Amino acid sequence: MTRYIFLRLVDAVPTVLLVLTLVFVAMRILPGDPAVAALGDLATVEQLESFRERMGLNEPLWVQYFTFLGNALTLDFGQSMMTGSEVVDLIAYNLPYTIELTIASVVLGVVFGIPFGIWAATNANQSPDAALRGFSLIGYSIPDFYLGAVLLVVFSLNLGLFPISGGGEGFVDRMHHVFLPALALAFIKAAFLGRLTRAALLEVLGKDYVRTARAKGASERRTIYRHGLRNALLPLTTGLGLTTLAALSGSVAVEMVFNRPGIGKLLISAIAERDYAVIQAGVTVFALFVVAINVLMDLVYAIVDPRIRTK
Amino acid sequence: MTGAPLLELHDVSIEFGSPGRGLTVVESVSFAIGAGETVGLVGESGSGKSVTSLAIMRLIPGLVGRVAKGDILFEGKSLLALSEPEMVDVRGREMAMIFQEPMSSLNPVMSIGDQIAEALMLHGWSDRKARHARAVEMLRLVGIPNPEGRFKAYPHEFSGGMRQRVMIAMAVACNPQLLIADEPTTALDVTIQAQVLELMKKVRQETGTAILLISHDLGVIADICKRVVVMYAGRMVEEADIASILRTPAHPYTQGLLKSVPQRGSQSERLYQIAGSVPMAGAIKRGCPFHPRCPMAEARCSDVMPPMFRFADGQRAACWVTAERAGALDTAVVA
Amino acid sequence: MSAADSTTAPTKADIVPPPPPSALTTLHLMVEGRPATVAALAVIALFVLLGVFAPLIAPHDPLTQSVLNVNQAPSAEHLLGTDQFGRDLLSRLIHGSRNSLIFGFVSPFLAALIGTTLGVTAGFFGGFVDRVISRIIDLLLAFPELLLAILIAAALGGGFWNVVAVLTIAYTPGFARVARASTLAVKEEPYIEAAIAIGVRRPLMIIRHVIPNIAAPVVVLMALWAGSAIRLEASLSFLGIGTQPPNPSWGNIIRDGLNNLFGSPWPVIGAGFLITLVVLSFNLIGDALRDALDPDTKT
Numbered sequence: 001m002t003r004y005i006f007l008r009l010v011d012a013v014p015t016v017l018l019v020l021t022l023v024f025v026a027m028r029i030l031p032g033d034p035a036v037a038a039l040g041d042l043a044t045v046e047q048l049e050s051f052r053e054r055m056g057l058n059e060p061l062w063v064q065y066f067t068f069l070g071n072a073l074t075l076d077f078g079q080s081m082m083t084g085s086e087v088v089d090l091i092a093y094n095l096p097y098t099i100e101l102t103i104a105s106v107v108l109g110v111v112f113g114i115p116f117g118i119w120a121a122t123n124a125n126q127s128p129d130a131a132l133r134g135f136s137l138i139g140y141s142i143p144d145f146y147l148g149a150v151l152l153v154v155f156s157l158n159l160g161l162f163p164i165s166g167g168g169e170g171f172v173d174r175m176h177h178v179f180l181p182a183l184a185l186a187f188i189k190a191a192f193l194g195r196l197t198r199a200a201l202l203e204v205l206g207k208d209y210v211r212t213a214r215a216k217g218a219s220e221r222r223t224i225y226r227h228g229l230r231n232a233l234l235p236l237t238t239g240l241g242l243t244t245l246a247a248l249s250g251s252v253a254v255e256m257v258f259n260r261p262g263i264g265k266l267l268i269s270a271i272a273e274r275d276y277a278v279i280q281a282g283v284t285v286f287a288l289f290v291v292a293i294n295v296l297m298d299l300v301y302a303i304v305d306p307r308i309r310t311k
Numbered sequence: 312m313t314g315a316p317l318l319e320l321h322d323v324s325i326e327f328g329s330p331g332r333g334l335t336v337v338e339s340v341s342f343a344i345g346a347g348e349t350v351g352l353v354g355e356s357g358s359g360k361s362v363t364s365l366a367i368m369r370l371i372p373g374l375v376g377r378v379a380k381g382d383i384l385f386e387g388k389s390l391l392a393l394s395e396p397e398m399v400d401v402r403g404r405e406m407a408m409i410f411q412e413p414m415s416s417l418n419p420v421m422s423i424g425d426q427i428a429e430a431l432m433l434h435g436w437s438d439r440k441a442r443h444a445r446a447v448e449m450l451r452l453v454g455i456p457n458p459e460g461r462f463k464a465y466p467h468e469f470s471g472g473m474r475q476r477v478m479i480a481m482a483v484a485c486n487p488q489l490l491i492a493d494e495p496t497t498a499l500d501v502t503i504q505a506q507v508l509e510l511m512k513k514v515r516q517e518t519g520t521a522i523l524l525i526s527h528d529l530g531v532i533a534d535i536c537k538r539v540v541v542m543y544a545g546r547m548v549e550e551a552d553i554a555s556i557l558r559t560p561a562h563p564y565t566q567g568l569l570k571s572v573p574q575r576g577s578q579s580e581r582l583y584q585i586a587g588s589v590p591m592a593g594a595i596k597r598g599c600p601f602h603p604r605c606p607m608a609e610a611r612c613s614d615v616m617p618p619m620f621r622f623a624d625g626q627r628a629a630c631w632v633t634a635e636r637a638g639a640l641d642t643a644v645v646a
Numbered sequence: 647m648s649a650a651d652s653t654t655a656p657t658k659a660d661i662v663p664p665p666p667p668s669a670l671t672t673l674h675l676m677v678e679g680r681p682a683t684v685a686a687l688a689v690i691a692l693f694v695l696l697g698v699f700a701p702l703i704a705p706h707d708p709l710t711q712s713v714l715n716v717n718q719a720p721s722a723e724h725l726l727g728t729d730q731f732g733r734d735l736l737s738r739l740i741h742g743s744r745n746s747l748i749f750g751f752v753s754p755f756l757a758a759l760i761g762t763t764l765g766v767t768a769g770f771f772g773g774f775v776d777r778v779i780s781r782i783i784d785l786l787l788a789f790p791e792l793l794l795a796i797l798i799a800a801a802l803g804g805g806f807w808n809v810v811a812v813l814t815i816a817y818t819p820g821f822a823r824v825a826r827a828s829t830l831a832v833k834e835e836p837y838i839e840a841a842i843a844i845g846v847r848r849p850l851m852i853i854r855h856v857i858p859n860i861a862a863p864v865v866v867l868m869a870l871w872a873g874s875a876i877r878l879e880a881s882l883s884f885l886g887i888g889t890q891p892p893n894p895s896w897g898n899i900i901r902d903g904l905n906n907l908f909g910s911p912w913p914v915i916g917a918g919f920l921i922t923l924v925v926l927s928f929n930l931i932g933d934a935l936r937d938a939l940d941p942d943t944k945t
Contacts (some may be wrong), residue, residue, distance in 0.1 A: 018785060026801035101476055107901065141926035143877050145884050146918035149904055153911065208415040211353055215410075215429040216481060217403030221397070227428075234420075235718050242790070249793030253881050264796075268885050271800050283797050287789075306420055306465040 001309055004302050006058040009255025012103025012295045019287045024068050027280050030233060033173045050075050077281035082273050085283045097167045098251055100149065100174065104182035106249045116190065122224060124202060139191025148184035152257060155180060165259035185250045189190035189243045196239040199230035233304050241297030248289055315387050316343035317488055317521050325366050332378065337363055340547045342540045344487065349522040351513060352530030354542035355589050360525050364491050368408055369398050404434040407482035410466045411494035413468035413475035417466035425463030434485045449480035449542065452517065453510055474501035479510060483518050493525045508534055529572055531559065541565050544590050544600035551626035561628035564601045599629070607632045618643040675938035683857050683934040686927035693924055696740055697747035707892045708735035708741040717909035729913050730906040738894040739916055745895040746924065749879040753813035754871040759863055760814065761821025766856060769829030779822070787821040795878055799887040813875050824867060828860035862939040869935050873928030880921050896921050
C-alpha cells in the first residue's frame with residue numbers, strides 16, 4: 001500500500017511538469033506577444049519594452065521556461081500589475097473560498113445524489129426510477145450559473161434568506177454564504193451521481209457474488225448495502241473524482257454570479273484586466289488542482305479496491 | 312430412503328415473464344432427495360436444471376419468473392409458503408448452494424475469511440472469535456493451505472479451483488442439510504475438476520449433508536451420485552439409480568446421451584450425435600418434447616406427453632414406446 | 647439460437663458484421679413510443695430555423711440601442727421588453743440562437759473529425775504513435791471540458807474563432823478516446839483477422855471496417871456534446887471570454903442581464919430558459935440515439 005502511494009506520487013511528477021509546460025506554451029506562444037496582450041494595442045513602445053523587461057520576456061525562451069518552472073515550484077508568481085500585491089498572497093486569500101465551495105457542492109451532491117440513485121436502482125423501471133431520470137435530464141441541461149442566478153434572485157434578493165455577495169467571516173457566516181452557490185453547483189452533481197449510482201448498483205446487483213450473498217442467507221437489505229453498494233463504490237470513486245473536478249470548473253461562473261472571492265473570480269477578473277501574472281498563476285493553480293484531484297482519486301481507489309491495494 | 316424425504320418437488324412448473332402469460336420453462340418436475348443422499352440432475356444447457364435449483368433456493372427474482380404450479384417441500388414444510396425473512400433464514404443454514412462460476416461468485420472486495428464468517432454471522436454465530444475459528448476450520452477442511460494466514464486474503468489472490476474450495480467451505484460452514492451444487496466443476500480444468508469432486512465426497516462424508524449435483528456431464532454425476540434425474544427441454548424424462556441408468560437407460564434421450572459419451576478404449580470411428588438440436592424451453596407445446604429428435608417416435612408421441620412410467624428396479628421414465636416394450640404402460644405415476 | 651449453429655462451419659454471417667441501421671430505421675427507433683424525443687426533435691428543428699433565418703424573423707435589429715427605450719417591460723412593440731441599452735430582447739435572443747447553433751454543431755463536428763482521426767491512428771498503428779497520442783489524450787481528459795475551455799480561453803482571449811478553437815480542443819480528446827478504444831476492439835474482431843488473412847490492404851481495411859463500426863458511438867457523442875457545447879459556450883460568454891459584446895449570445899445576455907437585474911429580469915429568465923430547453927432537447931435526442939444505435943450501452 002505504502003509502495004503504491006509512493007509510486008502514484010512519483011508518477012504524478014511528469015504530469016505536473018507536462019501541465020506546467022503546457023501552461024508556459026499557452027501563455028508565451030499561442031497568443032502572440034504577451035506584452036501587447038497585457039497592455040493593449042495602444043501601449044507605447046517604451047511601455048511595452050519596460051513590461052517585457054520586468055516580466056523577463058527578453059530572456060531566451062529556455063531561460064524563461066526554467067525561470068517559470070522554478071517560480072511555479074516555489075510558488076513565486078510575481079506581482080499583480082493592477083494592484084501591485086504579491087500574486088501568491090492573492091492566491092492564498094482566494095483559494096480557501098474555492099476549496100470551500102468545491103467541497104460543499106460535492107457534499108451536497110453526494111448527500112442528494114447517492115441515496116436518490118440507490119432508491120431508483122432498487123425500484124428500477126418504477127416511479128422512483130422515472131423521477132431520477134427526469135431530475136437528471138433537467139440537472140444535465142440547466143446551466144449552473146443560470147440556476148445560481150435564479151437562486152440568488154429568489155432566496156437572497158427577494159426572500160432575504162441568504163447574503164447577496166461575498167464569502168463571509170467565521171465558520172457559521174461562511175457556511176451561510178457558501179450554501180446557495182454550492183446548491184447551484186450541487187444540482188448537476190446530484191443528477192450525475194444519482195444516475196451513476198443507479199447504473200453501478202444495477203450492474204453490481206446482477207453479479208454472481210450478489211447471488212452468492214443471497215444464497216448464504218443475507219437479507220435483501222444486507223445484500224444491497226454490504227455487497228452491492230460496497231462494490232458499486234469502485235465506479236462511484238471515479239465518479240466522485242469527476243464530480244469534484246466539475247465542481248471546481250463550475251465554481252468559476254458561480255463565483256461570478258454570487259460575487260464571491262475565489263480563484264475563478266480572480267482569474268476571470270485578471271483576464272478582463274489583462275493582469276498577466278495573475279492569469280498565469282490562476283491557470284497554474286487550477287491545473288495543479290486537477291492533477292492533485294486525480295492523484296487523490298487513485299489513492300481512494302486503492303483503498304476501496306483490494307485488487308489494486310494488494311498488487 | 313427412510314422416513315420423510317429431506318426435499319420433495321411436487322409437480323413443479325416454473326414460468327418466466329409476466330404471470331399467466333409467460334413462458335413455461337420447467338414443467339411438472341417431481342423428485343425427492345432423502346437426508347444424506349446424493350442426487351444428480353443431468354441435462355443439456357437450457358433443459359431447466361439450473362432454473363429448478365434456483366427455484367428450490369427461491370433465488371429467481373419475482374419480476375423474472377416464479378413457481379407457477381406445484382410445491383417444494385423441505386422436511387415436509389412448503390418452502391413456497393415461507394415469508395421472505397423466513398426463507399432468508401433457511402438459505403445458508405438449512406440448504407446452501409455453490410455455483411458454476413468460481414471466478415465471479417465471490418465478493419471481490421471482501422476477504423475470503425470474512426465471507427465465510429459472514430455466512431456464520433447471518434445464522435446465529437454471534438461470537439466473533441468463534442466465527443473466526445470456525446471459518447479457519449472450514450478452510451482447512453476444504454484443503455486451503457495455511458488457512459490461518461489466508462483468512463485475510465482476497466478472492467483475486469486465488470485460482471479458480473481454490474475459489475471453488477472457498478465456496479464449498481462457505482456453503483457448508485453452517486452444516487446445511489442440503490447442498491445444491493450447480494455445475495461446480497464445469498468452469499475448471501479437468502484435473503482440478505477431479506480434485507473438487509473428491510473434496511465434495513469428503514465433505515459429504517464429514518458433514519453428512521445431502522447433495523443435489525447439477526451437471527450436463529453424466530460422467531461427473533456417475534462419479535459421485537447414487538441416483539440421477541434426467542431433464543430435457545424443461546421436462547423430467549427419467550429417474551433411476553445410477554447403475555440402472557448406465558446399464559439400461561429407459562428413455563431414448565438418456566440412451567442417446569449415454570451413446571454420445573466417449574468410451575475409453577472404444578474403436579468406433581465417430582462419436583454418436585443425437586439428431587437435430589435442443590429446442591428452446593417451452594417451444595414444444597404438444598406431446599413429448601423429445602419426439603422431433605427421437606429415433607423411436609410414433610404418432611402418439613407428438614400428440615400426448617407421456618407420464619412417468621415405472622420400470623423395473625424403481626426406474627422411471629416418460630416414454631410411450633419403451634414403456635410399452637417393457638410392459639410398463641399400466642404403471643403410470645400420477646404426480 | 648439453436649445449438650446446431652455451433653456445429654456448422656462459420657458462415658458469411660459470422661464474418662461480416664451486421665450493417666448499421668439506416669438513418670430512417672434509426673429515426674424510427676428513436677421516436678417509437680418516445681413522445682419526449684419527438685418534442686425534442688421539434689424544438690431543435692425550430693431552433694435551427696430560428697438560427698438560419700434570424701435576420702428575417704427577428705422583429706428588430708439586435709444591436710440598435712435606444713436611450714429612450716431602456717429596461718422596458720414586455721409590450722406589443724417589444725414582445726419580451728428591452729435591455730439596459732434599449733435593445734429588443736426577443737431579437738437578441740433570436741440572433742443569439744444563431745451563435746449557439748454554430749457552436750453546437752460546428753465544434754463537436756470539428757472535434758469528432760480531428761479526435762476520430764487521432765484515435766483511429768493511435769489505435770490502429772499502436773506503438774510509439776499510440777503512446778504519444780494517448781499520453782496527451784489522457785492528460786487533456788483529466789481536465790473537465792469547461793475548465794479546459796476556460797484555461798485555453800484565458801490564454802487565447804475571446805472572440806468567435808477563438809471560441810470555436812477552444813470548444814473543439816475541449817471535445818477532441820473525448821472523441822479520440824472513444825475512437826481509439828473502438829479501433830482496438832474492432833482490430834480483435836474475427837472479421838478483421840479474416841480480412842487480413844485474405845489479403846485486404848490495411849488502409850483499405852480502416853475505411854471498410856473500422857469507420858462504420860465506430861460511427862455509432864461517435865454520432866451519439868456528437869449529439870450529446872452538441873448540448874454540452876451550447877452550455878459551454880454560454881458559460882464562456884457569461885464569463886466574458888466567449889462571444890464578445892455587443893454581438894448577442896445567450897451567455898452574454900445573461901451576463902448583461904445579471905448586472906441589470908433590477909432594471910429588467912427578462913433577459914436572464916429568457917436566455918436561461920432557452921439554453922436549458924435547447925440543451926435538454928439535445929440530451930434527449932442523444933439518449934434516444936444511443937438507445938437506438940447502441941442498445942447494449944447502459945445509461
